[in-house]
Amino acid sequence: MTPTEGPSPTGSDAGQAPQPGTGAEPVARGWAADDKATAAGGAVEDASGEDLPGGVRRGDTVAAVVRQWQAVHPGLDTGPMEIIGRINRCAALLQQAEDAPLRRAGLSRPEFDLLGALRRTGHELTPGDLARETFSSGAAVTKRLKQLTERGLVERRGDTRDRRVVHLRLTDAGRDLVDAILPVQLAYETAVLSGVDGPEQGELAALLGELLSQLEGRLGVLRA
Amino acid sequence: MTPTEGPSPTGSDAGQAPQPGTGAEPVARGWAADDKATAAGGAVEDASGEDLPGGVRRGDTVAAVVRQWQAVHPGLDTGPMEIIGRINRCAALLQQAEDAPLRRAGLSRPEFDLLGALRRTGHELTPGDLARETFSSGAAVTKRLKQLTERGLVERRGDTRDRRVVHLRLTDAGRDLVDAILPVQLAYETAVLSGVDGPEQGELAALLGELLSQLEGRLGVLRA
DNA sequence: AACAGGTGTTTTATCGGTAAAAGACATCTC
DNA sequence: GAGATGTCTTTTACCGATAAAACACCTGTT
Incomplete structure (x- = not known):
């Protein structure tokens, strides 16, 4: 997701009409x-x-x-x-x-997520760090890094002490891309949320924060 | 998701430790x-x-x-x-x-979702109906139906008028399975949410409902 | 110094999902 | 009533994600 939001549901995000030839509208209505x-x-x-x-x-x-x-x-x-x-x-x-x-911008959510993690932490991260930061598997990170380095958005640097380790950082192009997308992304999100009043947005954010704190602290215990 | 909840993020849901040999804990803490x-x-x-x-x-x-x-x-x-x-x-x-x-219970979320749709509507549905009900593609529904009918949880019946159409319904075993899982599922969810006070749960539900109404009504328009 | 065990990363096999095309059939029009 | 058009479902090709295994390497022990 944007280095701003969340989960990447089912792999691709589609978002289009369910079936090709099917002119059928989703039962609810307008939204694909x-x-x-x-x-x-x-x-x-x-x-x-x-x-x-x-x-x-x-x-x-x-x-x-x-x-x-x-x-x-x-x-x-x-x-x-x-x-x-x-x-x-x-x-x-x-x-x-x-x-x-x-x-x-030609990026998938998980890709932007990865770039965002590098941007906001400000320092280099290892693949393992990125996997934890983005809550994805190490294998997924490896793949994304391959594509992103090929596109010149990310640079690799081997650790001098421990040769298993790799350090990653954004290239100038990568940093610029994130900085260019982020405001657009946030503006878009603001528009999406505009149907809810300002004060209510605050309440919602606060309640969700409380729930999330609980979940993050507790879920490990409940998982039986 | 359980015929109770939502999206099926990234295909499988995993939920385990990021990497096998890696004893590393997710940065946050206890939860995988x-x-x-x-x-x-x-x-x-x-x-x-x-x-x-x-x-x-x-x-x-x-x-x-x-x-x-x-x-x-x-x-x-x-x-x-x-x-x-x-x-x-x-x-x-x-x-x-x-x-x-x-x-x-040996079910994936999307599978339970499909069974749940049949159970709660109470009547037969076509594959197309199920795709709309579960917000997934027709192809995905076809696959799931194949597995679920093989397991004896769902039955197919061809339409007599229109031979393209198939009607699906739960078998007794399918209905019993849903009815057995649902309460367990809800009890589990109640436990997961127990960290938030009752009144606040109500507020949260109301605010989310408002947001969701807006999104469902509006998103189609904004998607540009 | 050799070795056992642990950690960081990448590779491989496989699974599930979508998009697009194909197949089967109904319906509408001329 | 023949053909064009559109709908419903399934099939096919492909893509991306995970889990597990494989690699590479460090580190502590004897």
């Missing part, structure tokens, strides 16, 4: 669906939401999925779905949208 | 990092966060990444990162954690 799945295991059918007369927004797809589950299993505690499902669905839609500026 | 990338393009180094004396939580990794960017580009509007970055990172961690119960 495609990636990830929804909250409760898929999008919603159609159920739930008729637009209000004035063209006002109806509930989101996750709410509709929850309603479907409630109809099948009344009383089921679907609370977690309303958070986790929405986070996942938002992540899917956001990534798809965010990839647009990156692709214009 | 691996998937997606972080907000601003990777995790945080180490910077930012020392635990407070009492063992209290420090800021999340996204906050640290934002600080790194601010150091490099002072004044940059990193607001969007604090929301989008956290959503992506939360999604990555949650999916990883959520897969545990599913894997015990």
Whole structure:
């Protein structure tokens, strides 16, 4: 992802219409669906939401999925779905949208992610460092580095002490590219989020920060 | 994802240690990092966060990444990162954690997603319906259906009117499997979210719902 | 100094996903 | 009613990511 955001769902990000010849619109409506799945295991059918007369927004797809589950299993505690499902669905839609500026620059998200890690830390990193920074496997980092060095965005330097180790840094071109893309990326994201009021954005960021802190600190323990 | 949550990041979900022989711990700490990338393009180094004396939580990794960017580009509007970055990172961690119960049942997330769609809608669906419901490509659905029918979880029935069309429904075994997994899944998710207070969970769900509604309604327009 | 064991990186095999094309069929128009 | 057009599903080719193995090298021990 942009050295700004997150996960790279399912490999490619697609973001186009599901099938070629299929003129069919995704059930929901305007947006080219495609990636990830929804909250409760898929999008919603159609159920739930008729637009209000004035063209006002109806509930989101996750709410509709929850309603479907409630109809099948009344009383089921679907609370977690309303958070986790929405986070996942938002992540899917956001990534798809965010990839647009990156692709214009000829970079995939994971690639930009790697470059961003080098840029923001300010110093050289080893492949292992980059794998941890970008939460990807070492093998994936090796591949990306090969492409990025070939493109002249990253430079390698062998460690003098330990010859197993490699140090990586951005070239001038790499640094310039990141610095050029980042503001565009952030502006785009600002636009994407513009539907939510400023104060609410702050609340949302704070709550997500709290959740993330909990998850980062605790998930290792829960994983059984 | 469980017919409960979201995107299936990078194909497999891994969730294990980055490299085999590497005893190295992910930089952050206990949790087996691996998937997606972080907000601003990777995790945080180490910077930012020392635990407070009492063992209290420090800021999340996204906050640290934002600080790194601010150091490099002072004044940059990193607001969007604090929301989008956290959503992506939360999604990555949650999916990883959520897969545990599913894997015990021998299902991948996309598979459970598909079964869940059949279960909650209550009626038969065509492959095209399922692709839209699960936000995946038709090809992916075809593959999954093949496996799931072979396992006896799903049944196919040709349409009598239109012989191109196939109708799918859960077998008894499929329905029982979904019904057995779902509560376990939800209980697990409840545990994962338990670090956040009840009222705050409600606020979070509401804000995410608002964001998601905006994204679902608007993203198609913005995608340029 | 040889060796056992551990760490950093790369390579290989494989899996799953998408895009695009192909196949099968319905429907609409003339 | 024949042909053109479009829809639904499956197949094919390819790409990217992971896991596991292979390499290369350091380091501590005897």
